[in-house]
């Protein structure tokens with residue numbers, strides 16, 4: 001189940017592959033160190049490409065905010081999200097990838113070699129894999145932060161099974177909210193869909209499925225104004241934005257599904273800000289590839305991100321071989 005982000009501190013800062021004198025030229029630079037970035041690193045290094053991962057400010061990505069991960073294959077018992085990411089990092093380093101815990105502040109993808117600027121260094125490379133992920137949008141409530149990992153979640157697939165036989169709220173009115181709400185009826189005794197308008201944004205077929213599900217109750221024109229509890233979520237206060245009336249719902253879980261914001265980039269993006277891929281993992285800029293939630297708004301799973309990381313690394317290796325860059 002989701003927990004607070006403090007566990008990011010568990011990442012070991014001293015990489016065994018940390019160069020003595022700072023090396024700044026690589027075959028491949030991977031920006032981002034979630035499942036996509038680490039997997040890309042493993043495959044690039046095993047292809048004998050000199051590879052650097054620039055991890056960003058939260059090495060490990062969204063899984064650093066997760067406790068039990070039950071849906072990543074290979075672990076018969078649940079593994080803690082931070083443990084999974086630390087293990088991935090060690091595996092990536094063992095393969096020969098250098099990992100630097102720094103933040104990219106600018107890139108130049110117009111000229112070769114590509115240039116990547118961090119707060120402390122300028123790096124050059126022949127190919128880039130962007131694996132910067134996405135962040136779930138927040139409601140902006142104090143209780144949302146207080147109870148993150150203690151009943152407030154941003155991923156039904158990850159955390160749904162922890163809310164068996166409990167009443168659950170899902171906030172949002174798009175496809176994600178409806179999909180998550182419908183999925184959560186497998187576990188919860190009742191799912192309250194809380195939407196700020198009186199019409200859903202979700203596709204009609206998904207709406208119909210939700211309307212006919214006896215476990216789902218809609219709360220229209222409603223916003224969550226407060227989340228309360230002791231050690232974990234116990235209730236939420238809803239406000240009807242038309243009438244001003246307040247309602248208290250006793251719930252064990254609150255799933256926030258109000259969209260994602262992909263992390264910023266300098267390649268072609270779709271209207272929602274996700275990277276547009278031209279051919280498998282290639283972006284519109286030759287030599288720049290993308291992997292994981294930064295382009296994928298459909299699956300958004302650790303295992304699919306890892307899969308995309310593998311694909312991007314294979315595509316990069318082929319690109320470097322074919323173009324002799």
Ligand code: NDP
Nearest residue numbers: 139172173174175176177179196197201257258259260297
């Ligand atoms: P969307 O942006 O489509 O929907 C976000 C929803 O959250 C909207 O209903 C919006 O309300 C609401 N919302 C936004 N901000 C707030 C806020 N601060 N407080 C309360 N409510 C808020 O995001 P999704 O993640 O649902 O979908 C993203 C994309 O992925 C879409 O293109 C979708 O079609 C696609 N998708 C497809 C799926 C499928 O086909 N199986 C599954 C999941 C996603 P309002 O409507 O008032 O703006």
